[in-house]
Amino acid sequence: MQRRAFLKKAGLGAVAGTAAVAAPALAQSSPEISWKMTSTYSPTTPALYTTAQLFCSMVSDLTDGRFNIRLYPVGELVPGFGVLDAVGNRTVECGQTASYYYYGKDPSLCFDTAVPFGLNVRQMNAWMYEGDGLKLMRELFAPYGIINFPFGNTGTQMGGWYRKEINSVEDLKGLKMRTAGFAGEVLSRMGVVPQQISTGDIYPALEKGALDAVEFVGPLDDEKLGFQKVAKYYYYPGWWEGSAQVSLYVNDKAYAELPKAFQAVVDVASRAASTHLVEYYDNNNPDALRRLIAGGAVLKSFPRDVMDASFKVSNEVYKEFCDKNAGFKKIFDNYMGFRDNIVPWFRVAEGSYDNYLGAALARQKKS
16 A cells, blocks of 8 residues: 555556556566665665665566565675676666766766756756756766666755864865765865765764764754764755765666566656655655754854855866866756756746745744
8 A cells, every 4th residue: 555655646656557457467478587786875874775675666566576676785785886886797787876976987977966056856857857868877877888767866965064163165174074976076176185985984984083074965864874963063055966866777788688568667666766765855854954953953054155166166177077078068068058047947936935935934933
């Protein structure tokens, strides 16, 4: 019942109903297939991990148990940042990860997750599914032997936890900070010393002073990981992640071996699981933030000069990469062209509504 309720909520009730009716015929005509799936995440980050669990469950249910995927958490089969290679060389058939972890292979991969001052979650979905995003990302991943599927989004992330206040750009200099992807490149130009550290190692590094700051996702995950215990200043917004798309990687040869009906199941189940991730965060982040503040976290916005400097440096880095990497420039021009076209619309409707309602509720609370 829970799976059917989720499918209905995700707008895929008709698909689920069709699959349920067709299941006996599908079972008779299809082989039994077993895959292994690795994740960059673990149950310590439930929103992310349960998305992968839901996907595996749906694939089995929609094929009447003929197609089963066994999920392994980070480190059990593959290191946290080894998912791309493991799927590409078919150590596993599929994996859950975020593409900006592989910035060192090609900075263009970050467009599949997040780049500084990029798209929000709805804009990202529109670019991927209605714009050229998915086409461009499929072209990018093809040499790695991978077919990528959008696999949910965290929404706009927080700017992270800091041991000291950030009052100016000067306060960033020498700061040892856990961050990932393109953000590290930009922040390093502003004096930050970026560190890419796997999830399970972040808290010990922060506690021991090997890190001065850490950004991960947002209130829900940050609370569970305990960052507030050792760094009390909690900044927003995470300008490097206006949204952060998680991805499902599937080995291209393994995918090609699937019956067409099973290929369709992968697509349907990944889209349905995707809606789970952003809904999970949107439902749980507000209360988690209130608990963090009640527990002593100091919520602060980045000063305007820090935001302006970050925007300026981001554009300088983009130009450098475009000048030396034609593939990066092709994706950048398309992605940023889409951003520049859609953001004014969001300011007119979404932005003005959200800003007014937030201010009105604040006034009502004071009266």
